[in-house]
Amino acid sequence: MSQISIAIDGPAAAGKSTIAKRVAKKLQFLYIDTGAMYRAVTLYVLEHGDKIIENISEHIDITFGINDEVYLNGTDVSKEIRSPEVTNSVSRVSAIGEVRSYLVDMQRKISRTDSVVMDGRDIGTTVLPDAEVKIFMQASPEVRAKRRLLEETARGNTIDLQTLTDEIIRRDQIDSTREISPLVQADDAILLDTSYLSIEEAEDKIIQLVEDKL
Numbered sequence: 010m011s012q013i014s015i016a017i018d019g020p021a022a023a024g025k026s027t028i029a030k031r032v033a034k035k036l037q038f039l040y041i042d043t044g045a046m047y048r049a050v051t052l053y054v055l056e057h058g059d060k061i062i063e064n065i066s067e068h069i070d071i072t073f074g075i076n077d078e079v080y081l082n083g084t085d086v087s088k089e090i091r092s093p094e095v096t097n098s099v100s101r102v103s104a105i106g107e108v109r110s111y112l113v114d115m116q117r118k119i120s121r122t123d124s125v126v127m128d129g130r131d132i133g134t135t136v137l138p139d140a141e142v143k144i145f146m147q148a149s150p151e152v153r154a155k156r157r158l159l160e161e162t163a164r165g166n167t168i169d170l171q172t173l174t175d176e177i178i179r180r181d182q183i184d185s186t187r188e189i190s191p192l193v194q195a196d197d198a199i200l201l202d203t204s205y206l207s208i209e210e211a212e213d214k215i216i217q218l219v220e221d222k223l
């Protein structure tokens with residue numbers, strides 16, 4: 010059978026990566042966290058300056074480990090890419106055309122050789138417009154901020170709910186108003202509001218959608 014692609018898009022902290030990872034594991038597909046790729050580029054840009062973007066392919070190589078670790082030029086940066094500095098700059102760097110075309114090419118290449126569950130902002134609209142299943146995952150800003158608070162606390166970080174709410178709203182605003190492939194629900198994507206769903210319920214819904222399609 011040829012490769013199958015599942016695209017999961019949506020705003021920050023809607024539950025995409027948690028659920029996408031579980032769906033990928035269940036279906037034995039490759040999980041690709043495209044947000045992590047934009048974060049890795051942002052980390053490199055913060056360390057080396059915007060100028061490197063002109064010939065980005067000569068500077069940046071991104072790969073994933075078997076436990077979804079993110080490698081930037083061979084170094085595991087899974088922790089560093091979640092820092093507040095990276096989070097605060099990632100939407101600015103992600104709006105740059107050269108950054109997007111470099112990463113979109115890389116993402117499409119992966120989907121040619123493997124069945125994937127890919128999550129991000131532009132997967133169903135731009136990266137994999139022919140994906141077999143497209144989900145647009147939503148949740149209320151309050152629920153999303155609370156989820157981020159739990160994540161940050163689990164990482165040992167102290168941060169207040171209002172700061173996280175502001176960060177999420179600001180990031181969504183930049184991501185959905187940028188010129189190149191903004192965050193928008195694809196016409197043929199199914200809206201999944203996870204505000205009142207457990208992780209298992211959201212996972213089951215997606216698996217059901219995939220089974221219905223195949």
Ligand code: C5P
Pocket residue numbers: 021022043044045047048099100101103104128129130131132180184
């Ligand atoms: O998914 P995550 O919240 O880690 O994504 C971080 C940022 O990367 C987003 O806020 C957005 O600016 C950018 N991004 C993007 N396109 C994608 C995935 C992420 O522009 N496909």
